[in-house]
Amino acid sequence: MMNSSTTVYLIDDEAAVRKALARLVSAAGHGVHTFDSARAFLEHVRDDVRPACLVVDVQMPEVSGLELQRELKNENSILPIIFISGRSDIPTSVHAMKSGATDFLTKPVHDDDLLSAIERAHSYAVEARKEKVERDTVRARIDGLTAREREVMMRVVTGRLNKQIAGDLGTVEKTIKVHRARVMTKMQVHSVAALVRAVETAGVELPAAR
């Protein structure tokens, strides 16, 4: 019995398979939305609030499963993807996994395999969600920094001393200290280490240490 049901987006161009899989998934207690093509799915308005996952057939006309994966990645989607394939083609599966798929199953699909994959996806989704929220928060905080503050922050996280930063930016140490304090406050961190972690979380690229 499942702890949490999740929303499953099911995409397969083959009707019979779609129907059967949908049955299975809903029998397991999940909410299923079926689409006959990747395009149909993309056009569907999704609410990103509830955790969800995507079960998609790799071989589809027009937009294949992998293409969809890429597309979603471009959108920065955190939707976990479970691939189903009619052929056990190693390069394809490797590529899919490397691109961040949760799982790659071959037809005919066993219910256990599918459902456990969905579970994992759910967990991942939840996790990913959390991470996203965190990241978005930090990002927002960074956005709240002034340009100068940002410049200072960047140097701080690379281990530069106040004196050095002052020299980089052509100002006095004192000013730097003030900026630094402000950054710490805005970023809601108490230590440099924490700051560094926050910056990393935000996904901002750290400049190379000099």
Place this chain on the structure above:
Amino acid sequence: MLSILVACIAADLSYAEEVTASPRKAVLVLSGERSDLPSIPPFEKAMRETLTGPDGEYDLFVEHLDSGRFSGPTPEQAFARHLYQRYLGMRIDAVVAFTESALDFALMNRSKLFPGVPIVAASIEKNWLDGRTMPAGVQVISITYDYRSTVELMRALKPDLQQIVVVHGTAEFDLRRLDDARNAIASFSPKLDFRAVGAMPLKSLEQEVRDLPSTSAVLIASMARDVQGRSYVGKDVVARLAAVSPVPIFGTFERHLVAGAVGAAITDNAALGRLTAMEVSRALAKQPFEARQVELGPASLHVNWRALQHWNIAEDLVPPGVAIEFRPPSLWTQNRTLISVIIGALLLQAICISLLILELARRRAIERNLQESESRFRTMADTAPIMISMGGPDARLTFVNKTYLDFTGRTLEQEVAQDCGVGVHPEDLNGYMASHVAACAERRVFTAECRLRRHDGEYRWVYCSRVPRHSSDGTFLGYIGTCIDITERKAAEEQLEKEHAFLRQVIDINPNFIFAKDRMGRFTMANKAVADAYGTTVDKLIGKTDAEFDDNTHEVQHFRQVDLEVMNTLQERFIAEEKITDADGNIRWLQTVKRPIVEKDGSVNQILGASTDITRRKAAESDARRNRADLAHVARVSVMGELAGSLAHELNQPLTAILSNTQAALRFMNAKPMDVVEVRETLEDVVHESKRASQVISHMRALVKKGPLEVAPIELGIIMREVGELMRSDAIMRGVQLEFDIQPNLPMVLGDRVQLEQVMLNLLLNAFDAMAGVPHHQRLAVVQVTREGDAAVKIAVHDQGVGLSTEMRERIFKPFFTTKKDGLGLGLSICRSIIEAHGGYLRADSSRDDGTTFYFTFPVVGAVQSTLQGEAA
């Protein structure tokens, strides 16, 4: 007989007594003038002849007045009394009065002598009648004296005539004639003068006449009485005057003509007599007797030939229609008998002589012919290019011709002395002598071919012939012989034989059948190949038929049929395939040509045939067909191999659905409460998917199956859909968009669906491969099926690949050509042969921008090629 005679006499006697009861008519002819008038006899004769016609019997009594000879009234009275007494008691039925004086007398004495009796008066002058009326019952036949005609005759015979001197007598008759003449001459004035001379003694007349000018002529009118009172001297006068007159004398009467006058218009007294008799008959036939005007026809002109001669009048002056009298009878008429005899004798002589001459000529001709014949024979014999000889009964030569002598080089004397058989080649001598002796003994014809030595020593082949000859009575006379040099002919014969033998070898070495057959199906010629096939020899085959060697009646019948057809239609026939069962019982396939042999006269009695054994070829063909089928199968299998991956995927779909459905169903069953409907639906889907899976398997099996072509009507739409399903997964995998553009309402095509699907799969796989380098969104493969005219459907597979160069477009269809790393290279060549077997042709079109299109046409049901059937068989 006696009783009839008695009756006649009795009748006669009774006639004399019983006048009134007599049946015979009595006609009294009174003749005036003189009884010796020359006109009387013909008149009387004619009358009698005419009267004694079938009308009845007449008694003619002729009495002559002779008033000319006796003068004075008394003679007439005496005559009347005489008549009365004579004819007293006799009934007179008719009276004929001849001349005017008789008529006068008759009229005068009518009442006394023959009252109420009809009178027919003849020879009455027309002028005399003028002023006289005849009483009833008197018929007059008048005459005229036509001096006008006489004058015209005189003018014709004497063109220079100016004066006519009329000599006349003193009697009344004479004077009347004088008047007539004068009137006639007057009508010719002023051309003619008239002068009358008469009333003088004869001597004076003569004198007068003698002195007449040359331009005059004399016309004797009439001299019944001369000046001296002598009567009827006219005849004598004419004779005397004719003797002395320098000019021609013409007359009035026939007697004048007789006496020497040149011409006269003579009354035809015989005609007069006939006419009179007819009038008498008429008179006797019908009472009362009605008189009518009857005139004797015109007098005819007569000319005296002697008189013409006497006065030198040219005979050709005589006008036509004038009769020439007194021509002296010819010598012939005078001496008929003598002349006939003489002529007869002469004729006989002439005949004999000519016969003899003919005979002589014939003999000469025969001799000449003989001579000519001899020389002709000689010439012929000598110029003939053959040797001719003649021998006597003793077989010794009596004659040889020039050619003979030229050949042997001897002279005639030498030849004659020769024995028989000299010069014959030693090898041929015995045979020659034997048959010669035999023939001689039996005296029959003898022929031989042998070698004879020529004068130059060379032996020549000759053909000798000896014929016996007999005389007409059967005696044997000897021989006539001929020898012909046949060396060339023999050489030619040998050459021909050699060639023949060589040709025979040629036809016998030929492995094909060569033969000729006649109308009865007998072989007239056959080569060794035919004989071998029939398990016999050529000699044994000639004259026999196919039936005697081939047990299969159908085959034999077929041969006969074609043979007869060729002979009757005079057309060559090519038989692509026919069967023959050979001597070993094997079936052989032949390809045959048969041709009629046309004789010089246009008739056809034989066929000439040649057959090639195509058994091996046929076997090779069926092998090839089998190989093709195998190859097609192999290709199919390999295609299937290529599709295996996608087919596995194809099967996976239903399997996935089945698995998931059943697992879902199990879960549904665990739910409380169980949703039965849901479970059922699920299980139904499971069933459906299972079926789908098995369908895929059986379709694949069908595709992989090796079998012969199954030709059937195909619906292209269905085929394309199946192909599409098969290819779908592959298309997706390769990122190719596969579209079908199928025209609606396509007609059915005829073909093998499996093979067609194979072609489609192959083409589509190629299309997908071609687009491997094309960006994803541009990968488009289109299958287009459209109508092409009424009889075909066009199928095209189009891809968006790089295209093919012109050279490549054909090369790709070559077997073992491939651009794939591990491809067999057979796919397209097999596809092409499959399409060809279906009656279409697979080709490719390509361009850089548009990609490549493979297309072919398929025949619609009903418009199928024979190759398809052949392949199916």
